[in-house]
Amino acid sequence: MxxxxxxxxxxxxxxxxxxxxxxxxxxxxxxxxxxxxxxxMADGGPGFVDVLHAALGGELAAATITGPHGAPVPATVLRVGATAYVESAQAAGLHLCDGDPEAATSRGVGELVLAAVDGGATTVVVGLGGSGTTDGGAGVLAALGATSDVDLSAGPRALAGVSRVDLAPARERLAGVTLVAASDVDNPLTGLFGAAKTFGPQKGIAEERIAEVDGWLETFAAAADRRTSLEKGAGAAGGIGYALLALGATREPGIALVAEAVxxxxxxxxxxxxxxxxxxxxxxxxxxxxxxxxxxxxxxxxxxxxxxxxxxxxxxxxxxxxxxxxxxxxxxxxxxxxxxxxxxxxxxxxxxxxxxxxxx
Known part of the structure; x- marks a missing residue:
């Protein structure tokens, strides 16, 4: 049998x-x-890179990036031909979030994308899942060069009062690179089914704080790219999906991507x-x-x-x-x-x- x-x-x-x-x-x-x-198997969350490496081979490159509370953390980029695979949980995973959830940043995920591009990748697939951040992907955008009148790398609380976000430098930095967000999450960035309301409690955000965090993400989206915040998958990984979509990423179901690879x-x-x-x-x-x-x-x-x-x-x-x-x-x-x-x-x-x- x-x-x-x-x-x-x-x-x-x-x-x-x-x-x-x-x-x-x-x-x-x-x-x-x-x-x-x-x-x-994996669905884009923890283990995404290891599973793909076992299935596809390729080369693993070590990187040291910024963790969700500022400390350096180790991560890996899997390179298979001109395609690189990275895992958001390695940079912003729930297991790394042992501080204030309203100050946790996704910056390390953007640094992983940069490491992949600097290594010569023309396609970067980002596995979304298992994240502990709810910053709308602001940290990702900051790592890739986006500018603002607030510190985009300081977690969702720092987004209060944001009025300007310029995505052009980040888009220019990724010119010629195909981005893929590997996620099965359909949630928008904000609202009743948004990142804060749906996933915030499991990331340590107190129930009575959800509405305010969601409001910060609304303000951030209005300053950056409101339309993209409504798209399916924008709420994935605390809004890392939003950041990637705003930079032109396509979204593929993580489980389907891995299933095809193996x-x-x-x-x-x-x-x-x-x-x-x-x-x-x-x-x-x-x-x-x-x-x-x-x-x-x-x-x-x-x-x-x-x-x-x-x-x-x-x-x-x-x-x-x-x-x-x-x-x-x-x-x-x-x-x-x-x-x-x-x-x-x-x-x-x-x-x-x-x-x-x-x-x-």
Missing amino acids: RVLIAPDKFAGTLTAVEAAAAIAEGWRRHAPDDVLDLAP DLAGRARAADLVVTGEGAFDFSSRAGKVPYGVAAVAAEALRPCVALAGQVLVGSREMRALGIESAYSLVELVGEERALGAPAEALAELAARVARTWSR
């Missing part, structure tokens, strides 16, 4: 590469003769079963998350798809609406303490159990 193993990361415990290896190890315990094809469709057609997974499998998985994207590819190939997850938070009806035949929970099998304390071992154990049900 041929099994395609295509999980996302298990946030906080395992990378996608580690998760795929753990599932394969456990599967082999029960079905050592099955042919396993490992295809670690030839997921072809590999699914060659398999008898597709196995995916992520840390928490819930109904938000429909919003561009890896399991939903993998399940859609499996369905097109007429192959069943099952999911292994840290927690399964949907019922069977919702699960099938997401294209998943069955989902299995680590926490249910081994308990939360062991699932977090020994995640690879626990995931391998869960995979062995799933193999007993699904392997021939």
Whole structure:
């Protein structure tokens, strides 16, 4: 039997590469003769560069950039031919945001784009996801040369009262470069479904502060490029999507971009079963998350798809609406303490159990 193993990361415990290896190890315990094809996945968030490097090869170049609170942080640029891939989470990820969320900047993402361009890339693909900033991408624009009457690199609070933003220097700096924003988020920059209202709380912005932060982003958009702020995806990564779109970027679904890079469709057609997974499998998985994207590819190939997850938070009806035949929970099998304390071992154990049900 041929099994395609295509999980996302298990946030906080395992990378996608580690998760795929753990599932394969456990599967082999029960079905050592099955042919396993490992295809670690990402949706544009943490792990985006690592997954693409594993799939595409290419060269990794180290860069030191500005973190969300000003400290230098390490990051990498993946260069494949004339195309470079960078990951916003490496520069402005939630794991780096341990200070005031109203002062967190996305400047490092712009510096990563510059590093890619300075390295000779003519196309730069920016993975959006897992960010801890809500500055409307002002920091990105500043790093690329945009000017203003306020400090664009000082987080959303610094945008209060902004009246002038000149994007021309940033656009000139990227002349001849194709920008791609890899994101599945459809939210606009501001408003009821905007970056602050939808994602601000998970980034540490207090509920009673959301309206004011959203107002700062409204003022910023009015000074920079109001029309672009209304576009789908402008609210991605706290508004980094807005900055990229304002500089002429096109938007591609992150999961679709990775799926194409790893030839997921072809590999699914060659398999008898597709196995995916992520840390928490819930109904938000429909919003561009890896399991939903993998399940859609499996369905097109007429192959069943099952999911292994840290927690399964949907019922069977919702699960099938997401294209998943069955989902299995680590926490249910081994308990939360062991699932977090020994995640690879626990995931391998869960995979062995799933193999007993699904392997021939």
